[in-house]
Amino acid sequence: MKVFIVLAAATALASAQFKCPVKDGQYEDDRQCDKFYECVDGAATMKLCPDGLVFDPTIRKINKCDQPFNVDCGDRTELQPPKPNHQCPRRNGFFAHPDAAVCNVFFNCIEGEATEVKCTAGLHFDEYSGTCVWPDAAGRQGMQRTRKEDQGWIRVP
Template sequence: MKLFVLAVFAALAVGTNSQGFKCPPKDGQYEDSRQCDKYYDCIDGEAVAKLCPDGLVFDPLIRKRNKCDQPFNVDCGDRTELQNPQPRGPCPRRNGFFAHEDPAVCNKFYNCIEGESIEITCTNGLHFDEFSGTCVWPASAGRQGCVETSNILKDGFSCPGGGASKDANGNKVVHPKFAHPTDCQRFYVCLNGIEPRDLGCQVGEVYNEDTQRCDSPENVPGCEDWYKDDPAAPASKPSKKN
């Protein structure tokens, strides 16, 4: 998932002290030799030192007036220094894309614009990669200790791994179903084999794991008497004969 966020950032002047920087003959904006988010605005040979908004860095290769961009888009080279961070809430700097503050939550991140954060969830199965500012496959992100809490239901069920589910004919099941271990009426569906949903049959029916459908209790061994004490349940249907 690639994100494109449009925002207008104003550069911050840090005073007329250019610390000995000598402007080239051509007016323009030029990078500092040590600090990646600092640059010089040269007009008529006079240099004014400026800073990019906190979290952004200066890219001399951008062919537009605003040359401050996300760090993952810029090769700073030996310009390793940065201004002091200005954190706010979950944003370690005022601008940028940042991982969730809980290192176990790898599928969520923040888009910070001038200290205002927007929490974003990756497409299911992907992890946020701070080096690229995008959501990628877990193997590419290489993050450790991730816990996919969004893929665990309140009762503890999570979709089993081990490859794609197949039906009796050997065909791939895109959204496999699983019986509830203690409730005959309920069952689980794993969307795309990953994201669990807790569903249930209508009153009077139970889930048949063999047919992967809701069925009459008489057709599901162990669930024949599931509704015997439920006066609201409709009368049982006769067992199906082959």
Template sequence: MNRFLFFALLVTIATSQKFQCPNNKNAQYEDAEQCDKYYDCQDGVVKEKLCPDGLVFDQSIRRFNKCDQPFNVDCGDRTELQPPKGTNDFCPRRNGFFAHPDSTICDLFYQCVDGESVENRCAAGLHFDEYSGTCVWPATANREGCKEDEKKLKDGFKCPAEKNKNDANGQIVAHPHFSHPEDCQKFYVCLNGIEPRELACGAGEVFNDETKRCDNPENVAGCEDWFKDADKN
């Protein structure tokens, strides 16, 4: 037998022997120091195992596979991890959710499964947070150096920097609506207050800037004859 393999086998046996299966119970148990290492006890025989790279062990999970995403597991003092086996800059470990390697790009993130990455984009106005594995508001993510591209439509419309508030209760409107300066039927929506979209009311209706809804033309000053004039053209 190769000396190196023989030595590795001795180390594995010695490590496993340190952990004793409680009452010969068939179960899996966490390592005291390494969060992605665990011990599998079957009929009193213990085997030392590792979660897939990027996942960590959670003994509280009832299903047989107890390896989960780090943001779902409280490792406590089990701070050690196996050496990373990442495949590229997008997958620093083979499994998990990771921010874009360029720290100025905060709305893109990658889901890695066995070293294969899939690019995802957060909804408008949100940043990816590796600690929670989700997209959150920039103030919650608290990431520095994020570069926000100016979002502007072809006609030059862009969402106002000042937050739009509801006149009735003073709360910030999540997706404010704005009238089109030239077309009564069209209007703009700012998703999460920053991502502009051009939309249009249905046939026979125009946008009412007071109610922020589509309405009958006779209820909107200046648009009463909008469809009558359109028929003439």
């Protein structure tokens, strides 16, 4: 109960410090990339994107939270604490396989539920673009193709 009261007080303080522009809408926080303010009639309500997503003020839709590789956060480098589970470092996003030697498999996490995805033969998962790309573009060092096509790539010591 005490944690809830402290969290509610911190949220109210943050919202009170943000000054809404004249126009209603959603506005980015100046330090935290996944935090934003919803302004209605001059009153700000602080909100957070779902864990793993960040706020993009350029999106014209109501939901302005997107994957980090699609958003330029600039100097807004802070993020909410992660809420990981065994395969998802954050509840939402695309994440490399936990075994660094596995380059062609990644996890798509949606609300903490992981789906394993395998790249098309010959491609590696690239965390910076959230897609499968040619090995040179992924920049995974020390990988070598195995003899069996279905095994993909392995890390060579």
